[in-house]
Amino acid sequence: MKKCLLICFVLFLAGGLLFAGGGAEKKEPDYLVMSWDDIVKAAKAEGSVNFYSWWGEEFWKTAAADFSKKYGIEAKVIMGDLTANVNKILAEKDKKAGSVDCMLIGGEGVKSTIDSGVFYGPINKLLPNYAKLDQKLATVQEGVQTKGYLAPVYRNQTGLLYDPDKVKNPPQTWEELVAWINANPKQFAFCDPTTGGSGQSFVQLVIDKTTGGLDKYKGDTALDTAKVANWNLAWDWFNKMKDKMVITASNNDSLSRLNQGEVSLIIAWDDDTQVNLKSGSLFKRAKLYIPQMGLAGGGDSAGVLKNAAHKAAGLLFVSYLTEADVQVQMNELIGSYLARTDVQGKMALLPEEERQKNGVAWVPAPYKDHFKKEFVKNVLMK
Amino acid sequence: MAQQVKPHYRIVEQRRRAFRTTLVVFFILVQLVWIGVPMLMAVLWSLVNPDYPWSYPQVFPSHLSFYQWNYVFKFTDIVRAIATSYSVAPSATFLTFLLALPTAYILGRRKFPGREAIKILILLPIIMPGMVVALFLSRVFSFIGLDQNFFGLILGHTLMAMPYMLRILTTSFEAIPQDIIDAAENLGAGSFVKFTEIFIPMVLPGLFAGTIFSFITSLEEFNLTFVMGTPTFETIPTILFAFLGYHFIRTNAAVVALILMIPNITMLFIAERFLKTQYLAAALGKM
Numbered sequence: 046m047k048k049c050l051l052i053c054f055v056l057f058l059a060g061g062l063l064f065a066g067g068g069a070e071k072k073e074p075d076y077l078v079m080s081w082d083d084i085v086k087a088a089k090a091e092g093s094v095n096f097y098s099w100w101g102e103e104f105w106k107t108a109a110a111d112f113s114k115k116y117g118i119e120a121k122v123i124m125g126d127l128t129a130n131v132n133k134i135l136a137e138k139d140k141k142a143g144s145v146d147c148m149l150i151g152g153e154g155v156k157s158t159i160d161s162g163v164f165y166g167p168i169n170k171l172l173p174n175y176a177k178l179d180q181k182l183a184t185v186q187e188g189v190q191t192k193g194y195l196a197p198v199y200r201n202q203t204g205l206l207y208d209p210d211k212v213k214n215p216p217q218t219w220e221e222l223v224a225w226i227n228a229n230p231k232q233f234a235f236c237d238p239t240t241g242g243s244g245q246s247f248v249q250l251v252i253d254k255t256t257g258g259l260d261k262y263k264g265d266t267a268l269d270t271a272k273v274a275n276w277n278l279a280w281d282w283f284n285k286m287k288d289k290m291v292i293t294a295s296n297n298d299s300l301s302r303l304n305q306g307e308v309s310l311i312i313a314w315d316d317d318t319q320v321n322l323k324s325g326s327l328f329k330r331a332k333l334y335i336p337q338m339g340l341a342g343g344g345d346s347a348g349v350l351k352n353a354a355h356k357a358a359g360l361l362f363v364s365y366l367t368e369a370d371v372q373v374q375m376n377e378l379i380g381s382y383l384a385r386t387d388v389q390g391k392m393a394l395l396p397e398e399e400r401q402k403n404g405v406a407w408v409p410a411p412y413k414d415h416f417k418k419e420f421v422k423n424v425l426m427k
Numbered sequence: 428m429a430q431q432v433k434p435h436y437r438i439v440e441q442r443r444r445a446f447r448t449t450l451v452v453f454f455i456l457v458q459l460v461w462i463g464v465p466m467l468m469a470v471l472w473s474l475v476n477p478d479y480p481w482s483y484p485q486v487f488p489s490h491l492s493f494y495q496w497n498y499v500f501k502f503t504d505i506v507r508a509i510a511t512s513y514s515v516a517p518s519a520t521f522l523t524f525l526l527a528l529p530t531a532y533i534l535g536r537r538k539f540p541g542r543e544a545i546k547i548l549i550l551l552p553i554i555m556p557g558m559v560v561a562l563f564l565s566r567v568f569s570f571i572g573l574d575q576n577f578f579g580l581i582l583g584h585t586l587m588a589m590p591y592m593l594r595i596l597t598t599s600f601e602a603i604p605q606d607i608i609d610a611a612e613n614l615g616a617g618s619f620v621k622f623t624e625i626f627i628p629m630v631l632p633g634l635f636a637g638t639i640f641s642f643i644t645s646l647e648e649f650n651l652t653f654v655m656g657t658p659t660f661e662t663i664p665t666i667l668f669a670f671l672g673y674h675f676i677r678t679n680a681a682v683v684a685l686i687l688m689i690p691n692i693t694m695l696f697i698a699e700r701f702l703k704t705q706y707l708a709a710a711l712g713k714m
Binding site for chain 2: 095097099100102103106121123124125126129132133135136137139140144145295296297298301304305306307317320321322323324325326327328329
């Protein structure tokens with residue numbers, strides 16, 4: 046009896062495996078070779094799309110609602126946190142169908158996601174408006190070559206934000222800034238570079254001014270240890286000046302402290318500043334400018350995930366974000382600077398001329414990574 | 428007439444009363460500052476009128492409005508998140524209770540090899556970083572088809588709440604004196620009667636404490652919900668996190684924090700009224 050049961054069980058298992066392996070898997074269409082009209086049709090057939098972002102909910106939710114009305118595709122926007130969003134897509138990387146279709150990506154997330162190959166594409170030849178986007182940002186973002194996998198959605202820029210009641214002559218050059226910090230101890234703040242891009246902008250500025258400029262790092266795809274050998278000069282500068290400056294916990298912590306009167310001059314993002322001004326978290330008299338010595342700027346972009354359950358809808362949504370009227374709407378709602386170079390927005394804390402003249406590109410990602418780690422080791426932990 | 432001298436015991440009693448009053452007043456003042464001031468700040472920030480920013484040197488915002496509340500309700504799915512949070516939390520708490528009660532009884536009343544090691548192992552979900560637990564658990568749940576699933580979410584929350592419930596209940600079971608159990612057995616009580624008439628009433632304070640901890644843990648759980656639950660399920664913490672992360676917007680964060688805090692605090696006050704210590708006091712011969 047037992048032998049009979051065992052034989053039946055083995056046959057059942059074998060049969061199950063046969064049938065399990067016998068069914069043909071549905072082949073996914075290759076959207077990269079399809080026409081845009083066919084992609085739109087496929088997107089409508091998919092019926093829904095999930096988009097992940099980490100800030101600017103007023104715009105993303107509005108855009109999702111308008112997208113749904115226009116195409117009849119249900120667009121859901123989840124507001125997370127950049128790190129949590131990246132962790133989620135990396136956790137789902139090996140899943141056949143992930144729960145994220147497309148997402149906004151920026152900051153330190155760009156390197157980890159591009160290196161992990163989680164994005165579908167390249168999409169640069171596919172999206173109708175791609176050629177009208179800022180091509181510098183479309184090529185290199187956060188010092189990472191994005192190879193056409195990401196579509197810039199907005200540009201952003203760091204600047205010096207100050208209280209005009211307390212700062213009468215805002216510094217324009219490096220020497221003026223150092224003199225100002227010395228004359229006004231604990232009135233200048235920047236954020237920890239591991240938690241915010243505005244802090245990274247300041248660290249990059251210090252490296253630029255104390256170690257011989259940033260040109261030598263251009264085009265590097267890997268860290269050249271010889272080029273960073275003299276970065277001790279930057280860390281020495283920080284350690285010498287540390288007691289006269291305030292290191293904050295995040296981009297917005299810097300803005301909070303300015304608002305609270307604790308400090309009077311900070312490094313801040315233009316879009317963060319706009320959102321804080323709009324929500325009543327920052328006094329209206331605050332002024333932002335890019336000093337003549339230059340500060341870093343870049344932008345954020347959107348990409349479709351390789352294992353997106355709704356790839357066509359994801360491509361359509363990302364393309365929708367680059368439409369002229371949507372870009373203008375984004376600028377009005379959250380103050381972000383348009384990624385489209387052929388369209389002008391009405392809201393801009395920083396004039397285009399100042400961006401072009403004083404905006405500086407980020408150093409390549411390996412150097413950015415390196416200076417973040419070195420800052421913690423040589424400055425924060427000392 | 429000779430001045431009446433206060434007896435010594437009266438002086439001691441007066442001093443004790445004065446000391447107790449001072450202690451209570453000090454405690455209340457500390458609570459007002461420690462908890463009351465941050466709560467007041469959260470309420471005020473949630474009512475800031477965006478046309479009149481609240482900034483230094485203003486002590487209070489000059490104009491109030493419900494703009495921030497309208498904003499959060501308009502641009503987040505907070506209503507759905509509240510419904511999800513308050514359906515997952517009680518379900519997870521109940522499941523935690525069902526799983527923890529028998530386990531805690533064995534850990535608290537029985538001696539077996541490895542008991543102490545197990546008591547430490549059950550704390551693992553709270554020792555490990557939340558995101559690490561979330562990332563690996565999501566892989567397991569994805570394999571068995573429990574991600575983006577309501578029951579999967581409840582299971583995940585149960586895992587995070589178990590250490591609290593188990594630890595508290597185990598300690599409560601350990602505290603029950605054996606002579607009470609022996610006396611009940613001598614009087615002919617069976618297992619069911621012993622459990623319902625002795626064990627359960629005596630671990631009730633621990634059960635309430637464990638329930639409160641489990642409920643609040645589930646209500647505040649972010650990592651698991653975000654990795655395994657979104658986009659299908661959003662809870663209050665997943666919405667709050669967007670405002671509390673690197674992109675901290677104080678006004679919006681204040682609104683969501685109040686939505687999270689106020690029901691919790693209300694529940695704590697209600698639970699306190701039901702927390703009776705006379706069972707354990709009776710067991711220790713104090714009554």
